[in-house]
Amino acid sequence: xxxxxxxxxxxAASLVKGITGFGFxxxxxxxxxxxxxxxxxxxxxxxxxxxxxxxxxxxKKEQKxxxxxxxxxxxxxxxxxxxxxxxxxYFPEEIIIKIVSIFxxxxxxxxxxxxxxxxxxxxxxYKIAGAFIGFLTGSISISxxxxxxxxxxxxxxxxxxxxxxxxxxxxxxxxALAGYGFCGLLTMRTFEISALFLPIxxxxxFIGKKINRSVPVPVFxxxxxxxxxASCVFLLLx
Numbered sequence: 554x555x556x557x558x559x560x561x562x563x564x565a566a567s568l569v570k571g572i573t574g575f576g577f578x579x580x581x582x583x584x585x586x587x588x589x590x591x592x593x594x595x596x597x598x599x600x601x602x603x604x605x606x607x608x609x610x611x612x613k614k615e616q617k618x619x620x621x622x623x624x625x626x627x628x629x630x631x632x633x634x635x636x637x638x639x640x641x642x643y644f645p646e647e648i649i650i651k652i653v654s655i656f657x658x659x660x661x662x663x664x665x666x667x668x669x670x671x672x673x674x675x676x677x678x679y680k681i682a683g684a685f686i687g688f689l690t691g692s693i694s695i696s697x698x699x700x701x702x703x704x705x706x707x708x709x710x711x712x713x714x715x716x717x718x719x720x721x722x723x724x725x726x727x728x729a730l731a732g733y734g735f736c737g738l739l740t741m742r743t744f745e746i747s748a749l750f751l752p753i754x755x756x757x758x759f760i761g762k763k764i765n766r767s768v769p770v771p772v773f774x775x776x777x778x779x780x781x782x783a784s785c786v787f788l789l790l791x
Contacts, residue, residue, distance in 0.1 A: 567753055577754065582653070583785050596739055601754050610720060623717050687725050
């Protein structure tokens with residue numbers, strides 16, 4: 554019966570990714586930690602996001618969408634992903650679960666409050682943001698919400714938003730997976746779980762794009778945040 558719940562969770566997270574362009578790990582990680590340990594499931598989510606992002610960047614583009622400042626953000630994200638990987642490798646799993654739960658609770662509340670202002674960032678801000686988000690990617694496989702907030706604040710366009718997300722995911726995921734392999738966190742079990750998740754991820758993302766045309770994205774995002782908040786509270790008290 555648990556495999557049915559796992560498939561439902563991965564499908565729901567895939568729908569979110571298809572509709573919003575990110576959020577696969579945000580939705581799935583807190584709930585999947587019921588059955589998997591952080592060291593077991595986080596490399597799987599990183600691998601799935603990597604493959605999905607490669608598909609996005611391989612799509613034909615009419616113009617260059619990633620500026621020099623955002624390339625710096627991506628580079629610093631990749632570098633500091635290593636620090637996140639080492640955190641995952643050497644911290645006790647119980648502490649990681651608590652940190653992840655508290656992080657998601659605060660992030661969900663913060664996202665529900667909402668920030669819609671645009672700021673003019675200095676070049677240094679892109680490096681700091683990349684380092685912080687890269688660390689989160691390596692340690693808890695999450696880059697979507699903080700990166701989305703930063704990109705919205707930087708007032709980027711929709712196509713640029715999607716392209717930067719994809720390249721950031723590729724750069725940080727490659728580094729993270731290399732680090733996981735070096736630390737012995739990539740096993741046959743990782744690839745077995747990924748083989749189960751990937752078809753669901755592709756199907757859910759495809760359906761999500763269709764849903765995007767008929768369901769208001771803000772309404773869907775709010776629902777996801779409430780579900781994530783409830784699941785994180787459950788994990789924290791578990």
